[in-house]
Amino acid sequence: MNGDATKGILGTAFLYTNKDTVSIGVGTLLSGLIKHKIRPYELLEYVKNHSMVRPYIQGGEPVEYLAHLIPEGGYRSMPKIVGNGVLVVGDAAQLVNAIHREGSNLAMTSGRLAAETILLAREVGDFSENTLDHYRVKLMESFVGQDLKKYKDATHHFDKFPQYFETYIPMMNRAFSQMLTVDGSSKWEKQKKILRDMGSFGEKVKIAWDLFRAWKVMT
Ligand SMILES: Cc1cc2nc3c(=O)[nH]c(=O)nc-3n(C[C@H](O)[C@H](O)[C@H](O)COP(=O)(O)OP(=O)(O)OC[C@H]3O[C@@H](n4cnc5c(N)ncnc54)[C@H](O)[C@@H]3O)c2cc1C
Structure with missing residues (x-):
């Protein structure tokens, strides 16, 4: 889960389905938690209470709890x-x-x-x-x-430029949500709305440039 799950901090949340249990967790950069003054368990509670996640764990009991530093410096x-x-x-x-x-x-x-x-x-x-x-x-x-x-260079790049997780992933989530919601409007209209959401021409150029830089550090 990307975007809201980490409140825009670089990282992801996950939900793994096991045979008898589900494993749910959230991982972010320690520096991000410090900067946003969020404690790890607060972020986990936030994910657990998300409307998309809550139904999977409602009525369940925690059987194991773990906090661990992952050395992601690469x-x-x-x-x-x-x-x-x-x-x-x-x-x-x-x-x-x-x-x-x-x-x-x-x-x-x-x-x-x-x-x-x-x-x-x-x-x-x-x-x-x-x-x-x-x-x-x-x-x-x-x-x-x-x-x-x-x-x-990937982690350092995404850490240095927070717009990927703060702005682009939520923007992408909104775009997918619009495209995949059946509400009587045409895909053309939806596409126009998505492009409007991306801002002015200058902002679109900036997004394109950022995506190119992301592609460069990932390939
Ligand atoms: C929440 C979370 C989710 C993850 N998800 C994934 C995933 O989906 N896929 C993936 O590939 N990786 C994942 N990882 C990363 C993966 O778990 C680790 O990279 C991997 O376990 C590292 O193995 P290791 O043997 O080096 O260290 P560890 O698994 O940490 O093992 C080190 C062991 O040493 C023991 N130990 C420590 N100090 C001492 C001591 N002084 N004396 C004796 N024993 C000691 C510890 O108790 C521990 O058992 C995840 C990690 C976390 C925390």
């Missing part, structure tokens, strides 16, 4: 991941793809590559940084390194 925030006798994997190595909300698969792959490197080091009887560097090379060659590199 490629540019990665610490040194290899040293003499030490390898760093998963969240500790900042291996999180914030754009796709992935961390478990990166953590598991880094764990496997670290284990393979340790076996190799054991074979040659050398646990120095020089030998263990094999892990860093394999990690950066794998989808983990490739994906982190692909989105290396």
